[in-house]
Amino acid sequence: MAEEKKTVLQASDISIVFGGLTAVSNFSCELKEGELVGLIGPNGAGKTTIFNMLSGVYTPTSGQITFWDRDNKVRVINKKSPAQLNKMGIARTFQNIRLFGNLTVADNVRIALHNQRIVNPFDVLLRLPRFRRDEKIMTQRVDELLSILKIQDKKDELAKNLSYGEQRKLEIARAIASNPKVLLLDEPAAGMNPQETEELRQMIEIIRRDFNLTVLLIEHDMKFVMGICERIMVLDYGRIIAHGTPDEIKTNPDVIKAYLGNEAS
Numbered sequence: 001m002a003e004e005k006k007t008v009l010q011a012s013d014i015s016i017v018f019g020g021l022t023a024v025s026n027f028s029c030e031l032k033e034g035e036l037v038g039l040i041g042p043n044g045a046g047k048t049t050i051f052n053m054l055s056g057v058y059t060p061t062s063g064q065i066t067f068w069d070r071d072n073k074v075r076v077i078n079k080k081s082p083a084q085l086n087k088m089g090i091a092r093t094f095q096n097i098r099l100f101g102n103l104t105v106a107d108n109v110r111i112a113l114h115n116q117r118i119v120n121p122f123d124v125l126l127r128l129p130r131f132r133r134d135e136k137i138m139t140q141r142v143d144e145l146l147s148i149l150k151i152q153d154k155k156d157e158l159a160k161n162l163s164y165g166e167q168r169k170l171e172i173a174r175a176i177a178s179n180p181k182v183l184l185l186d187e188p189a190a191g192m193n194p195q196e197t198e199e200l201r202q203m204i205e206i207i208r209r210d211f212n213l214t215v216l217l218i219e220h221d222m223k224f225v226m227g228i229c230e231r232i233m234v235l236d237y238g239r240i241i242a243h244g245t246p247d248e249i250k251t252n253p254d255v256i257k258a259y260l261g262n263e264a265s
Helices: 047-054 082-088 105-112 121-126 129-148 164-177 194-210 222-228 246-250 253-260
Strands: 007-018 021-032 036-040 062-068 074-076 090-092 182-186 214-218 231-236 239-244
Touching: 007 047, 007 214, 021 047, 021 062, 021 214, 021 239, 036 047, 036 194, 036 222, 047 090, 047 182, 047 214, 082 090, 090 164, 105 129, 105 164, 129 164, 129 194, 164 182, 164 194, 182 194, 194 214, 194 222, 222 246, 231 246, 231 253, 239 246, 239 253
Parallel strands: 036 214, 036 231, 090 182, 182 214
Antiparallel strands: 007 021, 007 062, 062 074, 231 239
């Protein structure tokens, strides 16, 4: 019998209220080690709000978020900041791309490696051997990540000069650079053409396997979601209305009524 996968992230009845308006109500989910799970729903359903709670941008009004960190320590993370969660092992991308446009592609990734550096200001000031070794490791790591995302040939270009699809890949490379245990992808295929979307699907599969990641993604491209996710949660008006495999979601009448229509065919 196959060993049961360990839980890495769990949200228990989390809700959030803005000015008397409930944006998300009693949302619960459990992500297992190595899973690739989709979160879908109409615009305004509360998907990005959930990501904001899971990544520390928002603090839930009620409920609890639990994370099993890199040392497998169980932590309640409701009130942790994005920087604290990133250091613990949760990374994310954003619906609106957030890059340092006037820095090179390589420097954008190098910044994300900061939490793994082993040098101190004294090493840097005097250019000690530890600093030089650390710089070499950082350079190799940047090249490795850019190669996986197939943008290594762009490493010396400014991020703002990349195509939209390449900027999406760079943002994912930056997220992976922080060495996460859980990766949250907010509409990674948005704005991509079919060829770019297929390349992205393959890359997500590769990074999930090679970096032993648990992935939760939001996406409106139903072909992409149905082709990559092992299970899918459907959100509507801040509540989960369905949860199951892609085949179960395609045929769920509540989902079809609220969201999918003919998109799932």
